[in-house]
Amino acid sequence: MVTVDARGLSCPQPVMLAKQAIDKGEFPIEVLVDTVTSRENVRRLAQRLGLKVQAEPSGDGFKVTLDK
Template sequence: MATIVDARGFSCPQPVIMARQAIQAGQFPIEVLVETATSRENVRRMAEKAGLKVRIEEVGDEFKLTITK
């Protein structure tokens, strides 16, 4: 069961904090929805630094990041 983190509309660092809380909860895969390229990069950088894999899809004009172990 995927964890879904809807961080659309939040500006950083909020999406990173929300994604990090989900990672700490440990229910993978985690799908993070963000609106801006800045949030996409920040969440990706945080997850990759934590040694996780990140797949990015463009959904309309938004982004879906799927974080897996």
């Protein structure tokens, strides 16, 4: 499991960090974010790339899990 901690960052930073991890090709990836906006943007990026996406509350924010 690869973890990308994007908490405290505002868009588009979480999307860019997630994309960097996706480009490396190691799955699954969990992206930690702390706003609904970041969660939705990471989710949509992954959907566009044809990945499986699951988002769930985690701590004060969300955990978005990406897999092939």
